Amino acid sequence: ALAEDVSPAGVATGSLAQNAKAAFDAASQAFANNPWLEQFPLVVEAATLFRHDGGWRLHSEAGLVPVKISDAAAWSLLAFTGGHATQVMGEWSGSHLLILGARDHRGAAWCLETGA
Numbered sequence: 001a002l003a004e005d006v007s008p009a010g011v012a013t014g015s016l017a018q019n020a021k022a023a024f025d026a027a028s029q030a031f032a033n034n035p036w037l038e039q040f041p042l043v044v045e046a047a048t049l050f051r052h053d054g055g056w057r058l059h060s061e062a063g064l065v066p067v068k069i070s071d072a073a074a075w076s077l078l079a080f081t082g083g084h085a086t087q088v089m090g091e092w093s094g095s096h097l098l099i100l101g102a103r104d105h106r107g108a109a110w111c112l113e114t115g116a
Contacts, residue, residue: 020044020060027092039091039098046085049077049099058088058097066096073112077102080110 027040047060049067056074058065067090069077080086081104090099102110 020047020062020065024062024092027094031094039093042090042092042097044088044090044097047088048083048085049074049081049088058099068093068096068098069112073099077110080104080108 023042023044027042030040031037044058044060044062044065047058047065049056049058049069051057051074052064056067056069058067067074077099080102084104086105087103088097088099089101089103090097092098100112104110
């Protein structure tokens with residue numbers, strides 16, 4: 001991240017922190033510009049993870065987003081967020097978001113690798 005894109009608490013701001021609709025619009029444009037692109041880094045603000053039809057989804061202002069995450073990692077992320085909306089970072093494939101990390105409103109971080 002560029003220095004101006006990170007607040008003192010470490011929470012992404014500026015060009016990295018977009019509303020969900022703008023983030024997915026940027027991803028769509030990137031896929032349109034490069035048809036060989038396999039994934040696109042995405043930061044989604046105010047997203048809430050929940051279980052849906054045996055899988056996991058994010059609820060954001062862009063709507064329901066299918067995610068790729070193991071049950072163990074999803075439950076760990078839910079414990080971290082307490083079920084509240086949070087900033088979620090991952091890789092968008094065009095069909096699902098591979099969640100790699102999250103930050104809450106205080107700047108605390110959750111990472112897929114450690115689950116903490």
